Amino acid sequence: MNQQKLDQVLGSLMEAWATRDVAADQCRFCNDRLDAPTDDPSERFCDDDCQIGWETVMDARIALGKRDMDQRGYD
Numbered sequence: 190m191n192q193q194k195l196d197q198v199l200g201s202l203m204e205a206w207a208t209r210d211v212a213a214d215q216c217r218f219c220n221d222r223l224d225a226p227t228d229d230p231s232e233r234f235c236d237d238d239c240q241i242g243w244e245t246v247m248d249a250r251i252a253l254g255k256r257d258m259d260q261r262g263y264d
Contacts, residue, residue: 200254
């Protein structure tokens with residue numbers, strides 16, 4: 190697989206993982222059950238480490254997306 194295609198596939202997989210459906214009582218990073226369900230996805234983390242881990246994945250997704258767009262000639 191060429192490098193550009195690989196960036197597209199990885200970016201899509203990371204996006205799908207980060208935006209996957211999780212229950213209102215599940216951590217968005219590790220999928221463990223939360224003590225109380227919440228409708229606010231930004232609060233669906235069982236601890237700070239999981240929130241930081243999820244944000245790290247999103248930072249990587251954004252960086253990979255920018256690289257992909259640059260390679261394809263988008264501004």
